[in-house]
Amino acid sequence: MSQYLFYFLAFVSIFSALLVVTAKNPIHSVLFLIVTFFAIAGQYIILNAQFLAIVHIIVYAGAIMVLFLFVLMLLNLNKESEPVKSNMMKGIGVVSGCLLALVLVAALHKSTMSPALGLPNDEIGLVGNLGKVLFKDYVVPFEISSLLFLSAMIGAVMLGKRESKAEPVI
């Protein structure tokens, strides 16, 4: 059953990712990206990584995509103002993307996978176990990430505030 769910979610995520790239209207791109993120969250649940699934939905669908939508609406971008590349550049982009996929699949085809381990601990994705690992072995990176957030916040505020007229722009 989870097998069919996997293939269904894979199809949904690939299809909506393609629509993100091809949609003319930026708002539609954002909405399809949200669908992709929900499909990926479903994949996390199939992998029994509940913590990651919840965090993924909260951070991506909840925070990041709202930020994207706000900026899109703030800048008032729509279909008419959407810049388009020439057909030749589009063709080159599609061909090079397909070539990259070909290289990755060929590398996968060449490699040999060891069979999956016996899953000594299949509950690693649960919140309690992951929290124990995070706060036992990875405390220092966790604290450093708070510094990263602080600097990102300061940077966003500095960049976002309106400059005075005397200063040269950019």
Added chain:
Amino acid sequence: MNRKQNPLYKTKKLSIPIEHYILLSSILFCIGVMGVLLRRNAIILLMCVELMLNSVNLLMAAFSTYHGDAAGQIFVFFIMVVAAAEVAVGLALLVMIYRNFKTTDINLFNKLKW
């Protein structure tokens, strides 16, 4: 809840080969790369970068589960942290650029070349 009593447990992870996760992630990653190459709107470019980050996250979570090691999922968590910070700064930059140029067309942002 005891997972061993879950009837889904037996067929849960080993039913899907890890190769399929690798294939799905590489396809999603290539779609992201294609989007960066195809589009000129800087916001869509940021979204395609998010798509690439997500495909790598999914692959790392799959490897972590198949290997039975929690470190991979911790790394996924940290990648999400970095992605959130990146989006905040990137969108602030975009708003500032839009204020000055009145567009988000990536082809006009070539002043750093000189």
